[in-house]
Amino acid sequence: MLVKTFGSSIIGINAITITVEVNMDNGIQFFLVGLPDSAVKESHQRIEAALRNNGYKIPGKKIVINMAPADIRKEGSAYDLTIATGILAASEQINPATVGNYVIMGELSLDGGLQPIKGALPIAIEARRQGFKGFILPKQNAREAAIVSELEVYGAENILDVIRFFNGDASLEREIVNTREEFYAQLNEYEFDFSDVKGQENIKRALEIAAAGGHNVILIGPPGSGKTMLAKRLPSILPPLNLHEALETTKIHSVAGKMSRHASLISARPFRSPHHTISDVALVGGGSNPQPGEISLAHNGVLFLDELPEFKRTVLEVLRQPLEDRLVTVSRARLTVEYPASFMLVAAMNPCPCGFYNHPDKECVCAPGVVQKYLNKISGPLLDRIDIQVEVVPVPFRELSDVRISEKSDAIRERVVKARQIQEERYKEHKGIHANAQMSSKMLRTICRIDETGHTLLKNAMEKLSLSARAYDRILKVARTIADLDNSPDIRPDHLAEAIHYRSLDRETWGL
Template identity: 50%
Template sequence: MLATVYSCAVVGLDGEIIQVEVDFSPHSMPAFTVVGLPDAAVQESRERVRAAIRNSGLQFPNKRFTVNLAPASLRKEGPAYDLPMAIGVLAATDQAPLEKLAGAIFVGELSLDGSVRHVSGILPVVHRAWQEGYECVYVPAEDAPQAALVPDIDIIPIPSLGSLIEHLYDLQPIPSYVRAPVDTSVPTDLDGLTDFADIKGQEHVKRALEVSAAGSHNVLLVGPPGVGKTLLARALPAILPTMSLEEALEVTRIYSVADLLPHDKPLIRVRPYRSPHHTISEAGLVGGGSWPRPGEVSLAHRGVLFLDELPEFGQHTLEVLRQPIEDKRVTISRAKVTLTFPANFMMVGAMNPCPCGFYGDPVRECTCSPAAVRRYQQRLSGPLLDRIDIHIDVPRVDYDKLTDDRRGESSATVRERIEIARDRQRMRFRDEPRLQANADMGPSEIRRYCQPDAAGQQLLNTTLRQMQLSARAYHRILKLSRTIADLAGADTIQVVHLAEAIQYRPRKVLY
């Protein structure tokens, strides 16, 4: 007897419908064969399915079963096919109603006792089922809140294989998961972040971070050890604008596929903050593997990627960042598949000016030779530095400021200004859905929205000649000045906005 159950595979960030065909041959020698390009985890499903069926009080005939996962050209990985394979076996042996399986998707890992466990990638699976017109999706009970983020499709939370069979026979129906209203308020998770008011001094650095957050620009912090570079970077998420529901769903899908979604927070409302160690590999940074997975640049999508001790990262590892920074996405090609992941992040780098950390410091003398300083700073290539909008020196904090009890502006106050600037950008780009912030603009949008007045053109002309800037740097100055003008509430880019943007460019090679 043949039974067909529908499941779903995750390819990149998208789902692909899988037909799980189970053929039962009662007059053949005992065997349980899985075909259709399964990986090792799928092959191991045979033992989990057999034990789960028997321990749920059901029968697993000791005969021949052949399971085909179609299409056979698509690689199947992970334990998510346990549940559909078990239902297929039960339907093929007349222990599950075959007519109830049409129009439904089954996803879940089985324990040996028959309980249904969490699997990764539920959000793209349910979204694909909704796109294909399926009526309901059977998911592990633990994953139901995440699955319910997709509207207009029934979500059935399954605690165990036995309870699913009782539901299919209408003995003890499992009610559909009741969706809770989406929380659109400002996330309270920000309370645990460093507040700008608690950072002493560094007012010009705070201003640079405010500009970067308002337009999603990249930043490089350079200064001696212990002056607060890492502290300032960690305070940055507290001033970032609240994500829209569309952005939150986009980020949540990435974390669902990467299996990093918190169980108690099905929807990510706080912008990501990723801070990988400098020993990270290229695959870990941009994504990869035999079957590509999202890397840190994708996990930081719509948020911050903080690279502390930037020159300590492998030089080739840093160079692979150039394409994601420019294109806002990363494409990973393998022999059998090419996948594209979103990577629209703010890169914040922090570094010392030399190996000892005190080159140019007015208090402590640098012990490095000029050659050592040059070698250290040349670990960052010119093309990578050219893609960083804001270069800011972080000096020592005076003793008087450290001991001053007065508090500065709070992160909430700064965030209000940034929200207003982002609202101006959303209105400007209302007909450009791919643009979320000024940093996303391309040459055509820069020509349309970033034209300075005559005095500004003269200042730019002089700056280009004296600083020998590239065309990319010229465009980044214009985008940065547009953000500064948005913070000031100005409709046009004025000379004062251009002057501030220009001062954030490195005036000379550090060494």
Template identity: 50%
Template structure:
């Protein structure tokens, strides 16, 4: 007898339907799986056979052929265990076949028939909805994640026998409902951190507030101990909370990699990724023999913090240029191509020289000019051009360090950031871009109008400081964000002047 069960797999972060076809016929007892199965799929034969027996059902001692269609795409993962077992029981007439086609089924089987969690539950649920399935049958541990998708029934299951009884009409499985309370959780505290803990550095705090409001890339340079890393790690506390659509996008990426936690089945805060400087280019942008998302995709809709920027390999930093520009990265391998989203906010920190004390009036720099040039040469001009805000973070003075009063708390700063974001959303609604940093140069004239005074100031900056076209556009975008923070409809001369001050590398202050 022939049986068909719908399951799912992923290509990149997108799911696609895999039709599990099971045929049982007379002949010598053979159990074959075809359709380009990977090792983990081929090994499912022993898990399925043992799980069926230990669940109290008879495993057919006949010729069994399982085909995973489409047969020209590689299948991997343990999520095919459950649909293969269901297919065998349907073909053996243990389970009636009427309801099977309405559901998408995925799960790993243990030898005693219990069902273990799988990766990519959210992409599976999105695929089930897209293909018009009534529901998805998935392990209990994955139910909350899959339930983020509205308009589809999620049936959490614990064992193979429970599914058999469900399709046989003996039991009902309660549908899992999404807990929407996480939407009210803000970014008030990220691991207990708050901006008020940073003493002094008002200039840097102001720059980070502007960066957060417009989602601008930012680089900080200064001597060791000036607070660059401390500032960067607290940036997440002033960013707006994830919208539901953004949460879906982020959770989807983490789900594919199996990084979703049981206690937090969906991403409720913006990602903050801080890879070590020894990371490879594949680890940063994604790739490998079996392409997987890299750190820039894990930082999607959040922050990618690169501490000690010149310590990263130059080829690793150069691969960032295109993803920063496009907001996505495409990985091509023999037989497959995957595209991953990468709309992240780049935050970088660096010392001005190898010893770190070049710009510090209290320190004595011991670096030679060739050493400094070699140190900085890893950061190319085209990469710096794509960083809108470039600031110096000087040594903190003792009076600020010893001050009894704390600085402004994160929640107050975030309120201003949220107001500025709402102004941007209303203005950029037709462009479908989320922030000022993403405004394309061809739209700057329409959304970032400059009066005669601003045009004159910008011309002086280009003529005297040698701004490139990209740097000039960055200044306009940052000026627009500063105006939004003040809730001013037009960019003023003082907005543009402040934006120019945030181009320290172009102004030669870090040389």
């Protein structure tokens, strides 16, 4: 008897349907074909033990299982339940009539329990697109898949639950999630708030400008000055995710297996902070079985690189293309996958190896030329993609002991959202551009016009502060964002003056 069951395979952040054909004939052999990897081949032993421990068995016949399309490699243990259901249906131990109406996925334990799978959300989206009635999967992943409307999602804890469901002996409880209610309930939940930060008003202002224009930031300051504390609070002032962004972010985390148990929808902007020992593949994604990297997990959020010069040079260099294209393409001999990577880069570093260059109280003990050598660990092309460079100085005791509460993140976010709305209107005819940081050089000439006074100011600043040529475009972009925060249609000289202030590392006298 021939029976077809359906599973799914993940390529990039999308799923494709896999048909598992189980044919039972006279004989005693077992064949599993269709380009399965070792984990899929080992499903035979898991299925056999799980069925036997629950009062069922694999019949002693010739069983041929084909996983189609046969030219796509099938990886992982999530096909256990798909194959087991096909074997039971083909041997008529369960009713095969409705098996083909569902996508069935899950890893089996030897006692028949179901273990969670990766990529439940993209699989559910594809199942709905293909017109399946429902999706049966482990209970732990049910809420994640149930955010897809018009698809019946059933979470099972054991293979016996699935057997009884298809035999009509018992029903599985359908998982129902109100997507919009779930999304809006968690929209403004943030662990950190800017009201916790004492002093550092100039750095808060710089981060507000960065959030308003989508600009990348680097914070330079001695140990203990608050760089990490400030960076962790940046997501709390970014504009809230819309539903489309939340779904896209959740898909990436689902594919990477980063969704927490019984989670449904990610509605807060992600904040990723990898250690400086990270490899380039772990940062951008890839591997023999390609997986999203940290920059994709930070999609629609913040990627924070602490101790920037301590990262390997090769790791930092692979950031250059994703920062421009907001997309990562991972190419292998047998496939090419794309992962979205639209993130804000926030980096932090000490000004020198000892950490006290330009410190107001402590003296730097680094030898001559060491500061510049330390800075040279970061390449010019990478610095070229960072719009705001700001020095962080330690907070004096009088500000640390101040009992007054600082401005809350909600108030800052309101100003950021208003500035972003101005930019959305400005770039509505430019596909893929939503913020000032994404402007091209050609657009810069028409959008960032300055008057004669501003032109003179910028000319004098570049000459007196020995600013490099790459600082010119960055200053104009940041000045445009400052003007948007000020609700000003024109870039005024005071906007330019503030933007010039945020180009510390571009001064040729830095580190000398």
